[in-house]
Amino acid sequence: xxxxxxxxxxxxxxxxxxxxxxxxxxxxxxxxxxxxxxxxxxxxxxxxxxxxxxxxxxxxxxxxxxxxxxxxxxxxxxxxxxxxxxxxxxxxxxxxxxxxxxxxxxxxxxxxxxxxxxxxxxxxxxxxxxxxxxxxxxxxxxxxxxxxxxxxxxxxxxxxxxxxxxx
Amino acid sequence: xxxxxxxxxxxxxxxxxxxxxxxxxxxxxxxxxxxxxxxxxxxxxxxxxxxxxxxxxxxxxxxxxxxxxxxxxxxxxxxxxxxxxxxxxxxxxxxxxxxxxxxxxxxxxxxxxxxxxxxxxxxxxxxxxxxxxxxxxxxxxxxxxxxxxxxxxxxxxxxxxxxxxxx
Numbered sequence: 561x562x563x564x565x566x567x568x569x570x571x572x573x574x575x576x577x578x579x580x581x582x583x584x585x586x587x588x589x590x591x592x593x594x595x596x597x598x599x600x601x602x603x604x605x606x607x608x609x610x611x612x613x614x615x616x617x618x619x620x621x622x623x624x625x626x627x628x629x630x631x632x633x634x635x636x637x638x639x640x641x642x643x644x645x646x647x648x649x650x651x652x653x654x655x656x657x658x659x660x661x662x663x664x665x666x667x668x669x670x671x672x673x674x675x676x677x678x679x680x681x682x683x684x685x686x687x688x689x690x691x692x693x694x695x696x697x698x699x700x701x702x703x704x705x706x707x708x709x710x711x712x713x714x715x716x717x718x719x720x721x722x723x724x725x726x727x
Numbered sequence: 728x729x730x731x732x733x734x735x736x737x738x739x740x741x742x743x744x745x746x747x748x749x750x751x752x753x754x755x756x757x758x759x760x761x762x763x764x765x766x767x768x769x770x771x772x773x774x775x776x777x778x779x780x781x782x783x784x785x786x787x788x789x790x791x792x793x794x795x796x797x798x799x800x801x802x803x804x805x806x807x808x809x810x811x812x813x814x815x816x817x818x819x820x821x822x823x824x825x826x827x828x829x830x831x832x833x834x835x836x837x838x839x840x841x842x843x844x845x846x847x848x849x850x851x852x853x854x855x856x857x858x859x860x861x862x863x864x865x866x867x868x869x870x871x872x873x874x875x876x877x878x879x880x881x882x883x884x885x886x887x888x889x890x891x892x893x894x
Contacts, residue, residue: 561774572827660739
């Protein structure tokens with residue numbers, strides 16, 4: 561399989577990677593989640609080449625993650641903001657942030673620069689992953705993945721997920 | 728900035744991407760979370776070229792995400808399993824799965840192939856992101872990112888995060 565086919569696979573992780581898995585894309589989204597909206601701000605804060613940024617932004621608009629609009633001021637500049645679909649990527653962003661905070665700061669360094677705060681209760685804390693039914697925190701060992709559909713003859717693009725679901 | 732420098736930036740998201748942001752890497756981890764351990768299983772289930780798989784596995788071992796070991800049977804094959812650091816990437820995986828399930832299955836399709844089940848309480852449900860203090864579900868609009876450290880003269884590699892934290 562070539563990478564460009566990864567979005568056609570019968571697996572939500574693979575399809576997600578087809579949308580956000582290119583280099584730089586998650587850093588553009590990081591900026592968007594921080595409230596950045598302008599091409600030049602993205603470019604400066606990420607340190608990305610302008611042609612790559614333009615390509616990534618086009619793809620994110622095409623995929624419905626960002627939307628282009630004209631700023632409501634005298635300059636009427638083009639800006640980009642997260643759609644609902646884009647906002648829904650926040651858990652991916654937070655999960656990466658949390659893991660990086662936990663694992664990628666050597667002892668000699670000052671530590672991660674950002675602290676998340678819950679607006680609702682004021683707690684300085686990283687969001688946690690829990691079971692929505694019982695509320696217990698969950699990790700890899702707490703969850704089981706089972707097949708959702710009964711077995712049936714599969715299309716070529718589905719062999720992958722079928723092999724997985726059959727375990 | 729070139730992509731190979733992304734792991735040196737003063738930002739946990741960028742550093743995380745330097746470890747898991749290459750094409751195919753998250754699909755290898757998907758297989759590892761599904762319990763796959765062998766090179767040939769990874770290769771077949773992902774449909775990845777063998778040389779690329781070998782390169783990615785080496786990097787994941789070097790980064791402490793997977794560990795190589797010999798299977799405890801008569802064949803004593805080389806296998807790969809997730810370390811604690813690797814297991815801790817589960818929230819990233821689940822967040823991608825959940826977003827893909829929600830947004831990337833057109834109405835005409837049968838729907839996502841996998842259902843997660845919480846072993847603890849038996850609920851068929853995707854884990855949710857909550858504030859660990861008050862327990863409320865949180866999304867992008869519920870969390871605020873603030874600077875953790877006081878301002879000081881920054882190294883070049885830190886401008887990025889500093890600009891971000893200063894907002």
